[in-house]
Amino acid sequence: MSAAVKMLPPALDGRELYRAELGYVWSTLRRLGTSPSDLEDLTHETFLVALQRLAQFDGARAVRPWLFGIAFRVWVGRRRKGNREELGDAPDAESPAASPEAQLQRAQERHMVDEALAVLEPDRRAVFIMHDVDGHSAPDIARELDVPLNTVYSRLRLAREQLVKVVREKAGGRT
Amino acid sequence: MTPPPNELDALIRGARDLVGPPADVASRMIERLDAAAAGASTATATAGGAALSKSLLVFAGGALFVAGALSGGTVVWALRGAEVVPPIVAVVQPPPPPPAPVAAPAPEPPPVAAAEPEPEPARPIARKPPAAPPTASSTLEAERQLLDEARSGVVRGAWSEALKSAEAHRAQFPDGALAEEREVLAIQALSTTDPKAAAARAEAFRKKWPSSILEQVIEKVVPRDGSSPTPQ
Numbered sequence: 250m251s252a253a254v255k256m257l258p259p260a261l262d263g264r265e266l267y268r269a270e271l272g273y274v275w276s277t278l279r280r281l282g283t284s285p286s287d288l289e290d291l292t293h294e295t296f297l298v299a300l301q302r303l304a305q306f307d308g309a310r311a312v313r314p315w316l317f318g319i320a321f322r323v324w325v326g327r328r329r330k331g332n333r334e335e336l337g338d339a340p341d342a343e344s345p346a347a348s349p350e351a352q353l354q355r356a357q358e359r360h361m362v363d364e365a366l367a368v369l370e371p372d373r374r375a376v377f378i379m380h381d382v383d384g385h386s387a388p389d390i391a392r393e394l395d396v397p398l399n400t401v402y403s404r405l406r407l408a409r410e411q412l413v414k415v416v417r418e419k420a421g422g423r424t
Numbered sequence: 425m426t427p428p429p430n431e432l433d434a435l436i437r438g439a440r441d442l443v444g445p446p447a448d449v450a451s452r453m454i455e456r457l458d459a460a461a462a463g464a465s466t467a468t469a470t471a472g473g474a475a476l477s478k479s480l481l482v483f484a485g486g487a488l489f490v491a492g493a494l495s496g497g498t499v500v501w502a503l504r505g506a507e508v509v510p511p512i513v514a515v516v517q518p519p520p521p522p523p524a525p526v527a528a529p530a531p532e533p534p535p536v537a538a539a540e541p542e543p544e545p546a547r548p549i550a551r552k553p554p555a556a557p558p559t560a561s562s563t564l565e566a567e568r569q570l571l572d573e574a575r576s577g578v579v580r581g582a583w584s585e586a587l588k589s590a591e592a593h594r595a596q597f598p599d600g601a602l603a604e605e606r607e608v609l610a611i612q613a614l615s616t617t618d619p620k621a622a623a624a625r626a627e628a629f630r631k632k633w634p635s636s637i638l639e640q641v642i643e644k645v646v647p648r649d650g651s652s653p654t655p656q
Contacts, residue, residue, distance in 0.1 A: 263461060264457075264458065264461065265602075265605060267453075267454065267457050268454060268572070268575065269575070269605070269641070271444055271445070271450055271453060271454065272443065272444025272445070272450075272579055273444075275444045275445050276443060276444060280439055288445070289445070289449060289452075289453060292445075292453060293453060293456055293457065293460075296457055297457075297460060300457075300460075300461070311640045312640055312641075313640065355441070358438045358441070359438065359441060359443075361435075361438065362435060362438040362439045362441075365435055366439065378439065380425070381428045381432065381436055382436055382439040382440055383440075384644070387425055402425060405425065409428055409429060409432065412432055412435060413429050413431050413432060416431050416432065416434075416435060417431065
């Protein structure tokens with residue numbers, strides 16, 4: 250007889266996963282510092298890994314921290330191969346209603362964010378993005394980055410200190 | 425953990441400006457992933473002849489397991505709302521190695537059961553051609569098209585458009601295979617334009633799908649505790 254087949258819980262469809270989270274993974278890799286020329290490939294690679302691991306994914310876990318962890322490792326792996334970070338203009342989705350001036354301003358703001366985040370070493374950058382930008386909990390971060398909870402807190406504190414310094418220096422430079 | 429210093433507010437807001445790839449790049453990427461998915465399914469299905477004619481995916485307690493070893497690093501997963509049969513899963517016999525651990529609620533010998541070749545040519549789920557879209561008459565494809573429109577609207581911040589597509593889906597497919605995703609998109613669209621409606625819809629979602637993995641998405645825009653949503 251055929252094996253018992255159960256209905257797939259709606260939310261665990263691989264295709265729906267990447268359709269729903271494509272923007273998040275792309276943005277995550279961008280914020281981590283992926284060069285514009287590598288964004289598409291690394292995003293694709295991240296989802297390939299995620300889809301392969303979908304079988305082991307615990308439905309009780311939050312999806313985005315899980316995806317962030319995968320994206321981070323994919324990104325770190327690419328860095329180790331020698332791909333350098335570039336802050337160039339990454340192609341981004343734009344609101345069709347935005348004026349050219351608004352789009353330019355938005356691009357400039359994103360570049361400033363990219364510059365600031367690039368100051369942080371990767372591990373601190375990941376924790377800062379996951380916690381302060383994405384709002385993920387420290388325990389989730391610890392689990393997905395596979396580090397102790399105290400390490401998360403320590404890296405977050407140091408990241409914030411570095412970024413405050415950067416922001417003050419930029420503000421001082423403008424006055 | 426204490427909140428971040430106020431001096432970082434602007435930086436954090438800027439970093440939260442979640443923008444994905446341009447629409448053409450997004451489409452291309454989804455096609456690549458669809459092709460990878462279909463290619464993996466085909467490779468798994470064609471290797472080894474009859475013994476690998478189908479894939480079995482067993483779902484238990486909200487988790488997805490592949491019963492059987494993966495072939496050549498490829499992966500097969502279920503495509504929801506198969507246009508052919510109500511159960512989403514295509515049945516593929518795993519290769520000779522014993523199956524991967526299956527969650528408790530799974531039937532005991534799923535690989536054994538799946539080992540019986542079942543001539544079910546009507547379940548080509550895992551063998552969909554990578555590039556050719558399903559026929560327009562497919563219910564699932566119709567659902568997907570509407571939700572793709574709604575999702576595109578959410579990504580672009582075109583809330584009215586997103587809601588319109590979501591409502592069109594609700595009118596045509598009130599209990600469709602993608603109803604859960606529809607509700608999430610509608611809640612996302614409403615969270616900006618009509619927070620009260622978003623909250624009501626989120627409450628209804630949580631009652632209907634209390635264990636949904638998509639709760640994480642809704643929590644960002646309509647937190648359970650009534651606090652301010654996380655800027656997206």
